[in-house]
Amino acid sequence: MQFPVKHTQLICGKHLLDLSRPVVMGILNTTPDSFSDGGSYYEENSLSLNLVLRRAEQMLEEGAKIIDVGGESTRPGAASVSEQQELDRVIPVVEALVDKLGALVSVDTSTASVITESAKKGAGLINDVRALQREGALVAAATTGLPVCLMHMQGEPNSMQKNPQYSDVIADVSDFLQRRASACRAQGIPSERIILDPGFGFGKTLAHNLALLKRLPELSELGYPLLVGMSRKSMVAQLLDRPVDERLVGSLALAMLAAERGAAIIRVHDVAATVDVLKVLAAVVE
Numbered sequence: 001m002q003f004p005v006k007h008t009q010l011i012c013g014k015h016l017l018d019l020s021r022p023v024v025m026g027i028l029n030t031t032p033d034s035f036s037d038g039g040s041y042y043e044e045n046s047l048s049l050n051l052v053l054r055r056a057e058q059m060l061e062e063g064a065k066i067i068d069v070g071g072e073s074t075r076p077g078a079a080s081v082s083e084q085q086e087l088d089r090v091i092p093v094v095e096a097l098v099d100k101l102g103a104l105v106s107v108d109t110s111t112a113s114v115i116t117e118s119a120k121k122g123a124g125l126i127n128d129v130r131a132l133q134r135e136g137a138l139v140a141a142a143t144t145g146l147p148v149c150l151m152h153m154q155g156e157p158n159s160m161q162k163n164p165q166y167s168d169v170i171a172d173v174s175d176f177l178q179r180r181a182s183a184c185r186a187q188g189i190p191s192e193r194i195i196l197d198p199g200f201g202f203g204k205t206l207a208h209n210l211a212l213l214k215r216l217p218e219l220s221e222l223g224y225p226l227l228v229g230m231s232r233k234s235m236v237a238q239l240l241d242r243p244v245d246e247r248l249v250g251s252l253a254l255a256m257l258a259a260e261r262g263a264a265i266i267r268v269h270d271v272a273a274t275v276d277v278l279k280v281l282a283a284v285v286e
Contacts, residue, residue, distance in 0.1 A: 008264075010147050010193070010225070012124030015104040017065060019225050021282055022259040024274050025066040025106060025267040026059035027231065028052065030089040031073045031081075047089060049096050056097050063275035066125065068267060069093050070108030074129050074202070083111055091117050098122035106149070112136030119144035125195075127227070129153050129202065131180040142187040149195040149227050149265075150180045154203025164203040170215045173198050178222060195265065197227040206238045213257060220262030229267035230254040231274075252277050260285070 010017040017023065029040075030047055041051040056067050071089030072081045081089075090107060091114070097103040098121060106125035107118040115126055115137060124146060131150040132138040141148050152173045154164050166172045177196045184194055198212050198219055209230075212219075220226055236242060236250035248270055255266045256277050268274045 008225075010125075010195075012066075012104055012147055013119075013122060015124050017104065017124075019264045021286075022263060022278050023065040023265055024063060024271055024278065025068050025227070025265050026056070026062075026064035026271045027070075027229075027267060027269050028056055028059070028067050028093070029070050029073070030093050031071060047093075049092060052093050053096055053100060056103060057101055059271045060101060060103060062272035064271045065104060066106050066265070067097055067103045068106040068108050068127055069097070069123075071114070072109065072111075074108075083113055086111055086114050087117060090114055091121060094118050094123050095121040110134040110137055112140035115140040115144060119146055125149065127151075127197075129199070131176070132184065133180075138183060138187050142184070142189050145193075147193040147195060148184060148189060149197055150177060150184070151197035151202065151227075152176050152199040164205060164208065166208060169204065169208045169211050170218055173212065174219055174222065177219070181222075181224065191224070194224050195227050196222065196224045197229070200228060200230045201233045201235060206235050209235045213254070213261070216258060216261035216263065225264035226262055227265040227267060228258045228263045230258065231268040231270065248273060256281055 008020045010019055032042060041048055059067060069090055071086040094105050094107060097105050105123045106127045107123045108127045109115060110128050110130040111134065126141050126146055127149040128137065129151045130153065132141055132148060181194050185191060200209050200212060231251045232244055232247045236247040240250045251270065252273055255268060255274050259266060259278055259281055266274060
């Protein structure tokens with residue numbers, strides 16, 4: 001596995017995350033409309049903390065090192081949510097996961113108030129698909145002292161898949177991520193607290209996604225840990241013609257390829273199977 005990253009230990013609040021080998025981040029969407037698990041944790045149209053805790057505990061037992069909580073769907077064509085809706089969906093969940101399970105919680109958000117309140121409740125990582133470009137997000141993230149993950153996205157979720165174009169997808173993504181990392185450093189977030197995500201499926205065609213995966217080592221050479229998320233995404237459907245609930249094999253293949261090419265964090269729905277794949281890969285390459 002290629003891993004030319006200077007900092008392989010990430011301080012995430014009270015947790016020390018070892019990134020000397022790839023780790024799994026388990027996806028926990030508290031939304032009613034996410035493309036794969038939307039509505040899974042609702043009972044009578046209300047979010048159930050019991051269902052959330054049960055699923056998070058299962059993912060931790062299966063080997064997830066991080067639980068990524070999101071309260072805003074960012075699937076293609078997703079509708080926006082209000083700030084209060086997102087707070088209501090995310091903050092109680094973060095508090096419960098930290099207090100009851102002692103989990104390392106990542107918060108998938110672009111909203112300044114959600115960043116601030118999540119940190120107060122014990123979140124250990126800020127994971128933003130908009131790379132801290134929303135008003136107030138960068139200052140809020142810097143104030144928390146937590147690591148941040150900066151993702152590339154062309155456009156916004158409601159329009160990002162309408163004819164995305166690049167002159168050179170690797171160069172364009174790399175340039176954007178470097179500029180956002182520089183903005184973070186200028187705001188006081190040190191390089192050892194920055195993670196980069198090329199944003200598979202966010203404003204990219206299948207050809208763009210495959211090019212990014214093929215040339216992922218070039219992004220790894222930027223010197224920051226890479227987070228990748230391809231689990232159950234439409235690129236698997238385009239390659240294999242499978243519905244969402246039949247994309248496990250394709251997702252595992254992509255996870256292994258990403259890890260082999262330098263990804264430090266693999267964001268997935270299927271934790272146990274992905275952990276097994278990474279164990280096999282480690283046995284071969286180490």
